[in-house]
Amino acid sequence: MVVSAKFVDNTHPISEMYVFGDSLSDAGMVFRATGGTYPPQPAYYQGRYSNGRVWVEYLSDRLHLTPKQTNNFAYGGAITGNVGNAYVPSLLAQVQSFTQTHQNTNPNSLYVLWAGANDYLQGVTNANIPVQNVTQAIASLSKVGAKKILVGNIPDLGQLPATRTNANSANLSTLTQEHNQGLRRSLKLLSQQNSNLEIVTFNANALYRDAIANPATFGFTNVSNPCLSGSNACGNPNQFLFWDAIHPTTAAHRIISDIAFSAIQEAGIVTPGVISQQSTHFSTMDY
Structure with missing residues (x-):
């Protein structure tokens, strides 16, 4: 990953974090909106789409x-x-609800956006549309003063337990690649157009790819099957990449947080005062 040198001299700690996205980052919004009925307990942990806390936590x-x-x-x-x-506002709707009530924002806040997978899983076949939406969401945040932006690309949607053996697997893999390449180009252009923006990308795609290719490196023994089958869970979820057929285990979420933290650390967005010891297993930042 190439990081602009302008990040390196940043000496302000992050004072707040705002998160926008889908089930990979949801820490209970749908659960509360449905009166605690979905995602169902005890199969899922306190409204998370996993068996424990999610990466942003x-x-x-x-x-x-x-x-x-x-x-x-x-x-x-x-x-x-x-x-x-x-029940489910889109990424743009989430951002709009925020910008309507926050006309001026704290420049030391971190804004996290990770979305796009559901578009393709629900049938979108043009990667330009989700990429434009993510870019528009970031531009909307920048207009109210957001400066520090953390954006995730998407993992290979053709290699999920729910998709890897079906007829659409190859197409989903192609769309994933198109999305990530388009996102990288769009974020680079956005940074060039607005010198105040500090955009950092964490490479979820490479993480999933590496975990599937070298599971033992990440402490996994199973990277192809979900731990949860129906309402029955496996006995060793920390050794599984996937909790259900789409979502990662909390063990995987912890590793995702490691690479996200490493990305903002390399960018200079966090200072030595807030850097804790980390045990990331991940170094490859290519797309």
């Missing part, structure tokens, strides 16, 4: 933020565009 810990300093707008099932429903 681990990242919050790494940044020494309190729960009051972490504001999570992510909804499971969210797509990037404006189409949504009463």
Whole structure:
């Protein structure tokens, strides 16, 4: 990953975090919206789409933020565009609800965006559309003063337990590649157009790829099957990459937080005062 040198001299700690996205970042929004019925307990942990906490919660810990300093707008099932429903606002709708009530933002806040997978899983075949939506979401945040942006690319959607053996697997893999390449180009252009923006990307795609190719490196013994089958869970979830047929285990979420933290650390967005010891297993940052 190439990081602009302008990040290196940043001496301000992150004071707040705002999260926008889908089920990979949802820490209970859909659960509360459905009166605690979905995702169902005890198969899922306290409204998370996993067996424990999700990556942004681990990242919050790494940044020494309190729960009051972490504001999570992510909804499971969210797509990037404006189409949504009463329970699940899209990425753009989440950002819009934030910008309407925050006309001036703290420049030392971190804004996290990770979305796009649901668009393709729900049938979108043009990668330009989700990429444009993510880019528009970042531009909207920048207009109210957001400066520090953390963006995730998407893992290979053709290699999920739910998709890898079906007829659409290869097409989903192609769309994933197109999305990630388009996202990289769009974020680079956005940074060039707005010198105040500090955009850092964490490479979820490479992490999943490396975990599937070298599971033992990450402490996994099973990277192809879900731990959860129906309502029955395996006895060793920490050794599984996937909790269900789509979502990672909390063990995988912890590793995702490691690479995200490493990315913002390399960018100079976090200072030595907030850097804790880390045990990341991940170094490859190519797309």
